[in-house]
Amino acid sequence: MYGGGYLPDDQKRHLPIAEDPDKLAAFETRIDRGDKVEPQDWMPTEYRKQLIRMIEQHAHSEIIGALPEGTWITRAPGFKRKMAIMAKVQDEIGHAQLLYAAAETLGKTREAMINDLINGKSKYSNVFNYPAETWSDIAVIGFLIDAAAIVNQTLNAKGSYGPYCRALERICYEEAFHLKQGHDAFVALATGTERSRSELQAALNRWWKPIMHFFGPSDKASVHSEKLMRWKVKMASNDDMRNQFLDMYVPRIWELDLTLPDPELRKDSDTGVWLFGDPDWNEFFEVIKGNGPCNAERLAVRRWAEEKGEWVKRALRPRNEIYVTPLA
Amino acid sequence: MKLVSLDPRVCRMDMAEGAAPDALIQENDHWPTYEVFAQKKRGDQHQHVGIVHAPNGEMALVLAKEQFARRGMCVNLWVVRTADVVATSYEDADIFDSTPQKTHREPVDYKVKDKINRYNQSKKEKNEQ
Ligand SMILES: [Fe+2]
Ligand SMILES: [Fe+2]
Numbered sequence: 307m308y309g310g311g312y313l314p315d316d317q318k319r320h321l322p323i324a325e326d327p328d329k330l331a332a333f334e335t336r337i338d339r340g341d342k343v344e345p346q347d348w349m350p351t352e353y354r355k356q357l358i359r360m361i362e363q364h365a366h367s368e369i370i371g372a373l374p375e376g377t378w379i380t381r382a383p384g385f386k387r388k389m390a391i392m393a394k395v396q397d398e399i400g401h402a403q404l405l406y407a408a409a410e411t412l413g414k415t416r417e418a419m420i421n422d423l424i425n426g427k428s429k430y431s432n433v434f435n436y437p438a439e440t441w442s443d444i445a446v447i448g449f450l451i452d453a454a455a456i457v458n459q460t461l462n463a464k465g466s467y468g469p470y471c472r473a474l475e476r477i478c479y480e481e482a483f484h485l486k487q488g489h490d491a492f493v494a495l496a497t498g499t500e501r502s503r504s505e506l507q508a509a510l511n512r513w514w515k516p517i518m519h520f521f522g523p524s525d526k527a528s529v530h531s532e533k534l535m536r537w538k539v540k541m542a543s544n545d546d547m548r549n550q551f552l553d554m555y556v557p558r559i560w561e562l563d564l565t566l567p568d569p570e571l572r573k574d575s576d577t578g579v580w581l582f583g584d585p586d587w588n589e590f591f592e593v594i595k596g597n598g599p600c601n602a603e604r605l606a607v608r609r610w611a612e613e614k615g616e617w618v619k620r621a622l623r624p625r626n627e628i629y630v631t632p633l634a
Numbered sequence: 635m636k637l638v639s640l641d642p643r644v645c646r647m648d649m650a651e652g653a654a655p656d657a658l659i660q661e662n663d664h665w666p667t668y669e670v671f672a673q674k675k676r677g678d679q680h681q682h683v684g685i686v687h688a689p690n691g692e693m694a695l696v697l698a699k700e701q702f703a704r705r706g707m708c709v710n711l712w713v714v715r716t717a718d719v720v721a722t723s724y725e726d727a728d729i730f731d732s733t734p735q736k737t738h739r740e741p742v743d744y745k746v747k748d749k750i751n752r753y754n755q756s757k758k759e760k761n762e763q
Contacts, residue, residue: 346724377641393704400701407667407685416687417659424658437640473684480705603639606649612658622689623665630717632667632685 323351337538342468345411345634353537357467358412360539365405366423366430370604372398374438375447383441390487391444397480404473410632411469424609432590433516435598442502442509445495448488450513450555454520456481457551466538469634489558496562503564510559511567518568518585519593521548552580668694669719671712672702680712688713 329348336343343349372395379395382388406416422428433451438444459481463474495506522544525531534540542550553573559566570583593601637649665687671680683702688694694713702708722729737743 344724377643380643396700396704400704403686403701404684410667415661415664417661417664421659439640476684603637603644606637607644607647609658610647610649616659616663619663619665622693623663624689627664627666628717629662629664630667632716633669633719633721634682 325350325352334536337466337536341466342471343466344468345631350537352533353539354412356534356539357470358409358414361405361409361412361470362414362419362422363429363431365402365409365419366428367434368398368402368405369423369608370430370434371451373604373607374434374436374600375444377438378441378444381441382444387491390491391448394448394484394487397484401473401477401480404476405470407632408467408469408473411634413631415629420612424605424612426596426605429594432519432593432598433513434604435593435600436513436516437600439512440505440509441491442495442505443513445488445491445506446509446513448484449492450488450517451520452481452484452488453555454517454551456485457547457554458521461541461547464538465541472634493562496564507564510564514567515585515589518548518582519587519590521545521551523587523590549580552582553578556580665689667716668698668713669716670694670698670702671714672698672708673710674707676709680710685716686713691715 330350333343333349333353343353375391375395375398379388379391382391406419409419410416419428423430433447438447456478459474459478463471463478465471465474492506495502525544531540531543535543552571556566556571556573568583568585570581573580592598596602637644637647639645666689667685667687668691669685670683672683673680686694686697686701688697691713695711698711698713699708703711
């Protein structure tokens with residue numbers, strides 16, 4: 307899974323970097339042609355910076371995303387569901403490893419990325435700052451958050467940076483299983499007892515706001531995201547991704563006679579565009595700032611793992627090793 | 635303040651809330667990377683699939699198996715220290731530019747049908763005389 311709501315750097319804080327116009331033109335021609343950029347190629351500073359930021363956020367989201375789900379491994383209902391959720395959580399950690407490796411090829415070490423996660427400098431998907439209160443939350447996450455992630459990741463897999471595309475191809479292959487097992491758990495609850503249905507409905511109500519936040523606020527008018535789309539760093543606007551998600555998955559929720567807590571949610575039959583009420587963007591920005599229900603816990607758990615595992619890494623570390631950037 | 639969670643495992647960790655020191659991991663505190671090559675089935679070529687960070691080759695294999703062979707599509711793994719790979723540079727990609735012109739290396743560059751047809755034609759004409 308992943309946070310689709312890519313959060314760009316505050317552009318006002320730094321001036322645009324002047325690039326060699328010839329190199330930039332050649333670079334953009336290659337992007338237009340559909341060429342992939344490889345780590346050793348010349349690239350605009352801004353391209354490198356935004357990619358590091360985006361892939362790093364993605365990697366952190368995989369790691370932190372495994373935490374709410376991990377909460378329920380010990381209490382999963384039945385052996386098969388326990389095996390499935392364990393396999394999924396392991397996949398997500400594997401996704402993080404693939405993504406850290408892709409970001410490393412751009413020149414930021416994995417250690418620096420993990421430091422920035424733990425000290426709060428880097429962001430990760432907002433949805434994981436909410437708790438998984440019941441097993442039903444796990445069904446909602448596995449089905450809908452992973453579905454949203456697939457929309458985002460399938461698009462990004464067609465982006466311009468080779469290592470990121472390759473990582474995403476592997477990831478998307480595994481996400482198909484995540485979605486399927488999530489939908490399975492979701493349907494099992496929806497078609498089960500009165501009680502399982504009402505618990506699922508409650509979880510759905512809890513998660514709807516974060517799900518609507520998932521792709522981030524509207525960025526149609528943003529010049530910045532226009533450039534990122536030109537360079538194929540971003541492959542679609544936040545609104546377009548959200549619309550694609552709603553179009554694919556709202557019908558699959560409604561077909562089970564479940565409801566969504568937004569009376570304004572409907573598809574405009576003329577335009578084919580989904581309309582929805584304000585999902586409370588203030589809350590979204592508050593959670594990003596660190597004030598969500600689980601921000602502190604997520605980072606504390608990650609830091610604990612780093613601190614407790616440090617001696618193992620140190621004991622095994624080869625002497626006099628010079629760091630070499632991964633090849634591809 | 636002690637961190638309270640609905641996850642019993644997190645409660646058992648007995649953690650305090652609060653921010654982390656600025657750089658928890660030292661910049662040089664890393665394991666080197668190994669490039670991983672996997673063979674999907676016997677008879678196939680090994681293919682580059684990605685990297686792992688590992689303290690030595692043996693651990694690199696263990697981690698590569700976890701990372702790239704979770705779903706049975708692998709029968710053999712190689713790991714090579716990234717530092718030991720010698721590669722061409724994309725900047726010198728033009729060294730490959732002339733190869734498409736070397737059509738004398740391709741079977742399509744050798745067309746004999748015309749000659750055979752012409753030969754047969756002239757033979758026929760000769761016989762008719
Ligand atoms: Fe996933
Ligand atoms: Fe994932």
